[in-house]
Amino acid sequence: MDDPLRDPWLPSMRHALAEAVEAAGAGDVPVGALVLGPDGTELGRGHNAREASGDPTAHAEVVALRRAAEQAGGWRLTGCTLVVTLEPCTMCAGAAVLSRVDRIVYGATDPKAGAAGSLWDVVRDRRLNHRPEVIPGVLADRCGALLTDFFRHRPGTDFGARPTVG
Numbered sequence: 325m326d327d328p329l330r331d332p333w334l335p336s337m338r339h340a341l342a343e344a345v346e347a348a349g350a351g352d353v354p355v356g357a358l359v360l361g362p363d364g365t366e367l368g369r370g371h372n373a374r375e376a377s378g379d380p381t382a383h384a385e386v387v388a389l390r391r392a393a394e395q396a397g398g399w400r401l402t403g404c405t406l407v408v409t410l411e412p413c414t415m416c417a418g419a420a421v422l423s424r425v426d427r428i429v430y431g432a433t434d435p436k437a438g439a440a441g442s443l444w445d446v447v448r449d450r451r452l453n454h455r456p457e458v459i460p461g462v463l464a465d466r467c468g469a470l471l472t473d474f475f476r477h478r479p480g481t482d483f484g485a486r487p488t489v490g
Contacts, residue, residue: 331462333459333462334463336429337407337409339366339407340357340358340369340384341409341463341467343369343371343409344371344384344467346371347372350373350375350376351375351376352371352374352376353471353474354372354471355372355383355410355471357385357409358388358406359388359401359404359406362402362404362426367392367396367401367404368388368390368391368393370385371387372384383415385406386415389406399422399423401423402424402426403426404425404426405427405429406420406427406428407429407462408430409430409431409463410430410438411432411440411441412440413437413438413439414439414444416439417440420456421446421447421456428440428457429462430458430460431461431462431467432464432467432468433461433464440458441458
């Protein structure tokens with residue numbers, strides 16, 4: 325389904341994919357993310373930058389959430405949407421919950437480290453005070469292929485299970 329009228333998240337996911345390509349170009353795992361404000365305007369974007377920055381928390385989602393909070397003038401991102409090419413890990417899922425985003429839209433499922441429904445479901449844990457809506461599988465094939473190609477061309481690396489399509 326590549327019809328923006330039927331799936332309003334396609335244009336945003338394409339922007340997130342462009343960010344993921346930037347990450348790959350810098351030698352990092354190709355994951356891209358952006359945060360949309362309540363009115364749909366982009367507040368922040370980012371891609372994995374762990375290799376470039378040496379920061380273990382420089383995941384695409386965290387980078388995008390930090391930039392969005394800066395733009396919004398505060399940490400509460402109520403009404404916002406986090407769009408990311410790969411299902412968030414536990415750290416990023418926790419950051420999304422703590423930032424109070426209303427929804428998480430992701431592409432490929434991550435059976436090894438996903439925390440938005442596959443391995444764990446941090447974002448919908450009833451014990452937490454905020455539970456964002458989750459919309460999986462947007463451009464999942466393209467998001468997954470980017471990751472698969474990246475790992476296929478990195479000889480000698482063993483990253484375990486590969487992302488799957490939603």
